[in-house]
Amino acid sequence: MGTRRNGFNKETFILSVDVGTTSIRCHVYDKEANIRGLCSTEVVLLYPEVGHVEMDPDELWRGFITVVKGAVQDAGAHMHQIEALGISTQRGTITTWNRTTGVPFHNFITWQDQRAADLVKSWNRSCTMKMIHSVMKTLYFLSRQKRCLAASLIVFSTQHVTFRLVWILTHYKQVHQAVAEGNCCFGTIDSWLLFKLTKGWFVFGPYPCNLTLFFDLQMCWSGFFCSLFSLPISIFPKVIADQQAAMFGECCFDVGDVKITMGTGTFMDINTGSKPHTSVAGLYPLVGWKIGSELVYLAEGSSADTGTAIKWAQELELFSDVQETSAMAYSVSDSDGVCFVPSFSGLQAPLNDPKACASLMGLKPSTTKCHLIRAILESIAFRNKQLYDTMLRETRIPITRIRVDGGVSSNDFVMQLTADLFGKKVTRPQHCEMSCLGAAFVAGLGTGFWRTREELKKLQSTDEVFVPQGLPKGGAYCPGREYIPVIQSWESALRRSMNWYGKP
Structure with a gap:
């Protein structure tokens, strides 16, 4: 958590908190959008019954206070130097x-x-x-x-x-x-x-x-x-006016800009401009942000079990350090016919089946841990491809650029395969926690800490651009031939997993 502690009390900062599904993170940003202090704590999920997923409000509040104090202390700053607080939270929780006491009923x-x-x-x-x-x-x-x-x-x-x-x-x-x-x-x-x-x-x-x-x-x-x-x-x-934090943090201000956040789940958003999108396949028309008289809409598709699948694999001791997984996937030429369906919480758009189960299919005596890891990481990229194709088909908006963030975006194997399947460049920022930065940007614009969106764009930093491999110089891109039968097998596994919990 190295930060610069300078002790200049006249310098002001923006404080931003992201309450995620598995962690609460707080960052202190300076004028150049550098992280000057940070702190995080784990969120413990509760599973009282099959299919029930809960959080303890008291633990959440204690965690919130802890990270705010910790980040300010880590920055070597004082609370009076904080100009604004931005908050980004997980969707739909x-x-x-x-109303009188503020105490939750459950x-x-x-x-x-x-x-x-x-x-x-x-x-x-x-x-x-x-x-x-x-x-x-x-x-x-x-x-x-x-x-x-x-x-x-x-x-x-x-x-x-x-x-x-x-x-x-x-x-x-x-x-x-x-x-x-x-x-x-x-x-x-x-x-x-x-x-x-x-x-x-x-x-x-x-x-x-x-x-x-x-x-x-x-x-x-x-x-x-x-x-x-x-x-x-x-x-x-x-x-009141709010924003879709990670989208704003990625500076996806133009129609056709796409942001993919890959954390506990995957959330793919496209800027649709001043008009909401109407979907038949499960994309959500959302208010992205409202600043002044400008109202910007997004269309969003999601997949619930991205980081969840990787964490599950780690708990089974398929690997010890998540940083190993990309190298493990690259160490084998394919998944040995193994298909993983990432649906611990059902399947979202475009399949929309809450009764689907998570599954591993095609196991053999020759299957190794590396094959299993590759199958899991491939499934994440395949779900990205499903959402991307649905977005293209439904919105009919030319996609101008694609930016990724979230913890899973640090996995080079997933990023490269996603770029290959999309046939588009995929850009990863230096700091993957865009929800914190987006909340900070909106809070900073509101107080005049930053003045224009053009100023915010200049603060963007890129870690790596993943270019589709084998992209023809003239003409449309098609996924590598080796992945066509793999995707077909995976789609077959998807169909077998659907409505699993709906059976008598």
């Missing part, structure tokens, strides 16, 4: 709390949680959904409004927090009672942290709001969806 229910899978399936097959689709298709035909088109195509998934909130209201009596008394708040980690930091300021940013289904992309809560699910609008907070 929710809780409810007492643990945080994370974005990986599958407890509402049966409820999601029931709603998607319901007569109500069929009726909504039919009515909205008719309205779209008559009005040509994108809002009607989006409603006519909507398919629910477990990543929408809607059904977890319905589950909460059904299973926790104290929450139901607090709602009746007008004393219940609902929110994500960032809104809860802000409530505690400000002693009662109850607000939400539009990015996590998108995941509720109750938030209209025109920046207001949807009375229609609240009525549909019998949820009181009183539990929802006021909405």
Whole structure:
């Protein structure tokens, strides 16, 4: 955690905290966006039942305070030198709390949680959904409004927090009672942290709001969806401008810019400009950020188990140091026919199957640890390719540049294979924790610490650019022939893993 301790009290900094799925990180940034101090702590996930994934709010708060104090101390600075605080949190992790005391009624229910899978399936097959689709298709035909088109195509998934909130209201009596008394708040980690930091300021940013289904992309809560699910609008907070932190940290300000964050899960976002994207394959139309009168939309696809798969392999002692995995994958020419399906939390876009299982197929007596590691890393790149193809097909927006971040992006094997499969250059920054930097950029712009986005672009630093191998000088790129049958086998393994937990 080496930093420069200079003791100049007149120098000011931006403090940024990223609350991830497995860790909380805090960075102190100077004017040149250098990290002057940092601190991190582990987040312990709780698994009370099969498919349930939770976090202890008290532990989360203690971890937040610890990293903030630790990073400022590591920078050799004082709190009065901190000009602004930026907070970036994981998507779709929710809780409810007492409006008077701020005490949560239960643990945080994370974005990986599958407890509402049966409820999601029931709603998607319901007569109500069929009726909504039919009515909205008719309205779209008559009005040509994108809002009607989006409603006519909507398919629910477990990543929408809607059904977890319905589950909460059904299973926790104290929450139901607090709602009746007008004393219940609902929110994500960032809104809860802000409530505690400000002693009662109850607000939400539009990015996590998108995941509720109750938030209209025109920046207001949807009375229609609240009525549909019998949820009181009183539990929802006021909405203020926010941002998609890693996208902002990568300076993906132009239409067609793509950012891929690979941490616990993979999140691939494309800047769609001033118009929200309507998807049939599971991409999310999101508010990226709102600064002044400018409102920027993104389309996002995700895969839940990226870093999760690597951590699982480490716990099985397939390797000791994660830095070894790239060399292990390169040490063998292929995976020996082994296919890994990374779906501990189901499969997201474009397959959208919460009942899929994680699996290893094609094991042989000749299979070694290196073959297993290669199969796991290949699966991450293959899922990237699925999301990329879906994004190209659905948005029809020419992709201008691709930037990656997150802990898994430090793996050269995954990055090179991703570039090969995309047929595009993939750029990795020097510092992979872009969520922290993005939150710092927005906070700094808000206070005048930085003044323009052009200034932010000049602060970008690149570690390595991965160029597709074998890229023809003129004409379209196709993945190497050796990977065509590998991908076909992997897709077959995907199909065998689907609906595994839905079987009697």
